[in-house]
Amino acid sequence: MKTVTINTLRELKEAGEKFSVLTCYDSTFSTRINEAGVEVMLVGDSLGMVLQGHDSTLPVTVEDIAYHTQAVKRGNQHALIMADLPFMSDSSLATLLENSASLMRAGAHLVKIEGDAWLAEGITQLSQRGIPVCAHLGLTPQTVNQLGGYKVQGRGDAGQALIDAAIKLEAAGASLLLLECVPTHIGEAVTRAVKCPVIGIGAGPKTDGQVLVLHDMLGITVGKTAKFVKNFMLEASSIPEALAAYHKEVKSGEFPAEEHCFK
Numbered sequence: 001m002k003t004v005t006i007n008t009l010r011e012l013k014e015a016g017e018k019f020s021v022l023t024c025y026d027s028t029f030s031t032r033i034n035e036a037g038v039e040v041m042l043v044g045d046s047l048g049m050v051l052q053g054h055d056s057t058l059p060v061t062v063e064d065i066a067y068h069t070q071a072v073k074r075g076n077q078h079a080l081i082m083a084d085l086p087f088m089s090d091s092s093l094a095t096l097l098e099n100s101a102s103l104m105r106a107g108a109h110l111v112k113i114e115g116d117a118w119l120a121e122g123i124t125q126l127s128q129r130g131i132p133v134c135a136h137l138g139l140t141p142q143t144v145n146q147l148g149g150y151k152v153q154g155r156g157d158a159g160q161a162l163i164d165a166a167i168k169l170e171a172a173g174a175s176l177l178l179l180e181c182v183p184t185h186i187g188e189a190v191t192r193a194v195k196c197p198v199i200g201i202g203a204g205p206k207t208d209g210q211v212l213v214l215h216d217m218l219g220i221t222v223g224k225t226a227k228f229v230k231n232f233m234l235e236a237s238s239i240p241e242a243l244a245a246y247h248k249e250v251k252s253g254e255f256p257a258e259e260h261c262f263k
């Protein structure tokens with residue numbers, strides 16, 4: 001298989017083809033996720049919840065993400081590795097640049113940052129220095145204390161604001177966008193409004209790519225999972241089979257189905 005780059009994802013979008021993304025935190029899963037054909041691995045700050053047992057992603061540090069990115073890099077063959085910038089790792093522009101550099105040194109090919117239109121300056125600075133950026137919009141778990149819970153975003157007037165922010169961040173230099181927990185029609189509108197690939201989680205079937213947290217799609221997450229989750233182990237007889245089924249269902253458009261989406 002050819003090495004996946006951001007250009008690969010752009011070409012897939014232009015060709016109207018879907019791509020799959022999974023979170024990954026270690027070397028063994030990195031290799032197995034590669035074998036399943038998944039294009040992108042996200043070293044997500046969700047590791048604070050599924051690996052460390054915290055009740056939010058806020059305690060995660062840049063060092064935590066760098067450690068897991070190094071492990072994922074060792075198991076990687078051809079996938080694109082994206083690393084999350086954790087809570088407050090962008091407390092100043094200089095801090096953002098230094099922390100992003102640490103994640104790139106650890107083996108990431110690009111960084112993901114949560115926010116809104118105000119991210120524009122940081123995204124421009126990073127992309128000018130050769131660090132591609134994915135802007136994470138919609139439900140941004142690092143702001144859960146302000147949002148009052150993990151709730152659907154972008155309903156009503158907030159929908160147009162999301163579309164405007166997406167256009168602004170692409171113009172600022174964002175290479176990818178990630179939309180979390182928004183109504184299907186907003187997922188579709190944002191995906192059409194920008195040239196860069198859009199990854200969705202609970203953003204409907206029209207985004208260019210789909211992402212899930214590994215533990216969620218393997219059905220082992222402790223506690224209640226979100227509506228957008230599908231347990232791929234229910235019809236698989238091994239973990240590699242479940243990973244392959246996820247990739248296949250994203251590519252074919254079978255996942256996400258209506259039951260995984262918000263109106």
Ligand SMILES: Nc1nc(=O)c2c([nH]1)NC[C@@H]1CN(c3ccc(C(=O)N[C@@H](CCC(=O)O)C(=O)O)cc3)CN21
Pocket residue numbers: 045046049050057139141150151152181213215216221225226227228
């Ligand atoms: N295991 C895991 N999976 C994730 O997808 C995930 C994490 N952890 N940790 C960080 C964030 C938190 N996320 C979440 C968590 C819960 C919902 C959730 O239950 N949402 C409600 C929406 C209710 C509404 O407003 O209608 C749902 O029913 O899906 C969504 C995203 C996504 N991320």
Ligand SMILES: CC(C)C(=O)C(=O)O
Pocket residue numbers: 023042043044045046047084178180201211212213
């Ligand atoms: C849920 C995904 C998009 C994420 O940011 C993470 O795993 O941290």
Ligand SMILES: [Mg+2]
Pocket residue numbers: 044045046057084
């Ligand atoms: Mg995250």
